[in-house]
Amino acid sequence: MPTDPQPDxxxxxxxxxxxxxxxxxxxxxxxxxxxxxxEQDLALAVLAARVGxxxxxxxxAAFVRTVVNRAADRLARGRFAAKRHPGRVVPLAALAExxxxxxxxxxxxxxxxxxxxxxPPDLHAVAEALTGGTVAAAARALGVSRASLYPRIxxxxxxxxxxxxxxxx
Numbered sequence: 001m002p003t004d005p006q007p008d009x010x011x012x013x014x015x016x017x018x019x020x021x022x023x024x025x026x027x028x029x030x031x032x033x034x035x036x037x038x039e040q041d042l043a044l045a046v047l048a049a050r051v052g053x054x055x056x057x058x059x060x061a062a063f064v065r066t067v068v069n070r071a072a073d074r075l076a077r078g079r080f081a082a083k084r085h086p087g088r089v090v091p092l093a094a095l096a097e098x099x100x101x102x103x104x105x106x107x108x109x110x111x112x113x114x115x116x117x118x119x120p121p122d123l124h125a126v127a128e129a130l131t132g133g134t135v136a137a138a139a140r141a142l143g144v145s146r147a148s149l150y151p152r153i154x155x156x157x158x159x160x161x162x163x164x165x166x167x168x169x
Contacts, residue, residue, distance in 0.1 A: 130156075
C-alpha cells in the first residue's frame with residue numbers, strides 16, 4: 001500500500017524518500033514490508049535536519065539528498081550491526097567475570113587463567129592483549145591489523161572450547 005506523502009515535504013522530497021526506501025528494500029537491506037517504515041524514518045530525518053539548513057551555504061535539493069542518503073546509510077548500518085559480531089569476541093576479562101556452571105566466579109576466573117596459560121606463546125600474547133579491551137586496541141598493541149588478529153582469536157576460541165570454556169551464554 002503506498003504511503004501518503006508527508007504534509008511538510010514537497011513532492012520532490014517525498015519522491016526521493018520513496019525511491020530511497022524502495023531501493024533499500026530492493027537491495028535487501030530492509031524487508032520489503034518495511035519500506036513504508038523506512039520512508040517514515042527518512043522523512044523524519046529530513047524534517048529534523050531542516051532546522052540546520054542554511055540557504056546561503058547550499059541549495060535545498062542537495063541538502064535533502066545528503067540527509068536522505070545519510071539516514072539510509074544509518075538504517076542499513078543499524079540493520080546489519082547486530083549481524084556483524086554479536087558477542088562473538090568478548091574481552092577475556094568479561095569471560096573471567098562470568099560465573100562457572102557451579103556458580104563460582106572465582107572458579108571460572110581460574111579456569112580462564114589456566115586456559116590462557118596453556119596457550120602457545122604467540123596466542124598467549126594475543127590473549128593477554130585482548131584481556132583489557134577491544135580487538136582494535138589489541139591489534140594496535142601488537143602492531144598487526146585486526147584482519148590478521150581474527151584468525152588467532154578463532155584459534156584461541158577453539159582452545160577455550162577444548163578446555164570446556166565454550167559459549168554457554
